[in-house]
Amino acid sequence: MTTTFEDSAAIENKVITVANEMVADWGLDLPGGITRETKLMEDLNFESIDVVQFAVGIERAFDRKGLPFEKLFLKDGAYVDDLTISEVTLFLSNELTAA
């Protein structure tokens, strides 16, 4: 099954909503707000526990427990340097479609 553009857009909106809720009171300077190009570490200053809380927030938003975020966080046995909102969206598109 192929993910449609609308599916991806809806997923991206939910991901951005979760991210916005997380950083609401962090006092970040984000001209233009959170977009698909926003980087979790570089732009939102995520620490490791923020990444986990973000993952939990996404599972709750999509009502899906046990999403394999390790596939997103680790490449060839090493942790990734950063992640964009669009990479999270693509990961979710694949995982939600595969279910």
Add this chain to the structure above:
Amino acid sequence: MHTRDVDTSYESYTDDEGYISANRPLIESIDLGKTRVVADLACGAGLFSDLLLARKPDLKICGIDLDPEQIDISTRKFGRQGISLLPDVDAWRASGAGCMLLWTGSADELPFVDGEIDLVVMGNAIHLMPDKDRFLLEVARVLRPGGTFVFNSVFFNGTFVPGTEVVYSEWMKEAVLALEVINKERAQAGEPPVARQRKTGGRAFAKGWLSEDEWRAIAEKAGFINVRIGTRAEPITSASLRLIAGYSGLASVLMSGYPPEIAGVCLQEGAERAFNRLGISEVPRLWLEVNAVRP
């Protein structure tokens, strides 16, 4: 969940039989034939020294750790064993075999003269060194020609046995859910949620872990030869993970900004939940083991 029940020290973990078993093969593999003087860097509660002394009781060892609490623990431990403990480097240097110095300090600036150490060991701590190139040069400086540097670490790129990564991500997610339970309980009691101080943990995933190839490259760059690097899988049991999960040093990294005693409780609870949910009692993890010689 009660924070008073969590043991936030590292001592209980290093006394854990599973942890000792994971480290023993490395120490058993060292040729101690010509070894008389040993530096045990980031010695913690003294596990490596203990294993070495069990093999060769007349070794002269200097254990060094940044944390005075760890030095206190190891001082009590080796004092109980009747080992002669010396007060400073000069006294230690002047003494004969079978004595120890336990010294609070940085492994980056070793209190030894050039070439006075036969064997340098470092147990599961080298990943924490901020400047690994500089550190390896310092180790090479204090080793005599033909001296050996032996270390291991469970924090390197490639440490996860393929297929087991899910255990760690589920563990952390369950720890966050455990924190939410605590906050709900606090809300019901009319208390504020657990406070978090942001910007204490650094950038996510910036762990400074190296791969086997990278470790080989920087060891050789520092002048070491005969660099032997291997990995070995050892199981982490649910009980072991609960022990290390309570350690405040780990809790303050994995759940940065939260009070370590509360983070420790959440990580312990998360470990139990994750193991139960995945239906496992242990997870294998690879240890990196390195043996290198100063020419």
